[in-house]
Amino acid sequence: MTPARPTPPKLGPRPIRGGEVRLRAASPDDLEVFFEIQREPAGRWMLGFGAPDPNHREDFLRKWTGHLANEEIQLWAVLERPDGGAEERVVGNAMTFYRSSEEPLEVGYSLTQTAWGRGIASQVVALMLEETSERPLAARCIHDNVASIRVLEKNGFVETARATAFGHARGAEVEEIFFRLYSKR
Numbered sequence: 073m074t075p076a077r078p079t080p081p082k083l084g085p086r087p088i089r090g091g092e093v094r095l096r097a098a099s100p101d102d103l104e105v106f107f108e109i110q111r112e113p114a115g116r117w118m119l120g121f122g123a124p125d126p127n128h129r130e131d132f133l134r135k136w137t138g139h140l141a142n143e144e145i146q147l148w149a150v151l152e153r154p155d156g157g158a159e160e161r162v163v164g165n166a167m168t169f170y171r172s173s174e175e176p177l178e179v180g181y182s183l184t185q186t187a188w189g190r191g192i193a194s195q196v197v198a199l200m201l202e203e204t205s206e207r208p209l210a211a212r213c214i215h216d217n218v219a220s221i222r223v224l225e226k227n228g229f230v231e232t233a234r235a236t237a238f239g240h241a242r243g244a245e246v247e248e249i250f251f252r253l254y255s256k257r
């Protein structure tokens with residue numbers, strides 16, 4: 073019998089500039105919000121990769137429903153409670169996954185544009201590092217995604233390699249930076 077996918081605990085809130093952020097295990101109810109986030113042109117550009125057609129709702133829901141069912145993928149909703157606000161809102165997603173059997177567990181994250189620039193992604197990565205004891209961990213981002221590079225480096229990731237691949241969001245070959253995190257902090 074395959075073991076049940078472990079559900080991560082709901083991590084307590086962490087202060088960000090202007091509010092609080094926490095992760096909770098994602099559910100099917102989050103997928104519509106995640107779909108809208110991945111369609112945002114500025115975020116898609118920063119990501120560089122992503123789906124060939126970001127407006128294809130059925131493809132997105134099929135793929136991400138598969139993520140939720142996949143025991144090797146942990147998918148979280150990123151929740152923000154703005155300063156003084158009672159209502160939490162979903163502002164992004166975060167996941168750990170295996171890109172292939174030869175590569176270490178990888179982290180990924182995306183936020184809606186209105187949540188950028190307040191330290192949320194830095195907290196999200198820190199929370200994910202608490203959630204998994206596996207090391208090394210991997211991460212990737214496109215060479216000009218300076219915000220994401222900074223988020224990774226602040227959390228202890230170091231660049232290990234670069235390679236080019238076709239990025240649908242750019243319609244061109246793009247340079248990707250590969251990162252590793254070796255230490256538990």
Ligand SMILES: CC(C)(COP(=O)(O)OP(=O)(O)OC[C@H]1O[C@@H](n2cnc3c(N)ncnc32)[C@H](O)[C@@H]1OP(=O)(O)O)[C@@H](O)C(=O)NCCC(=O)NCCS
Pocket residue numbers: 114115116118119181182183184187188189190191192193194195212213214217218219220222223
């Ligand atoms: C990349 C992303 C996750 C960053 O989220 P965020 O919450 O704005 O990030 P943070 O505020 O935690 O940290 C960003 C850091 O980059 C810095 N930064 C942002 N833009 C910068 C720029 N143009 N030049 C230099 N530094 C920049 C910020 O100052 C901050 O560093 P600091 O805390 O030392 O001041 C968010 O923009 C996003 O979701 N983008 C679309 C999807 C994506 O790119 N995902 C990552 C794929 S690898």
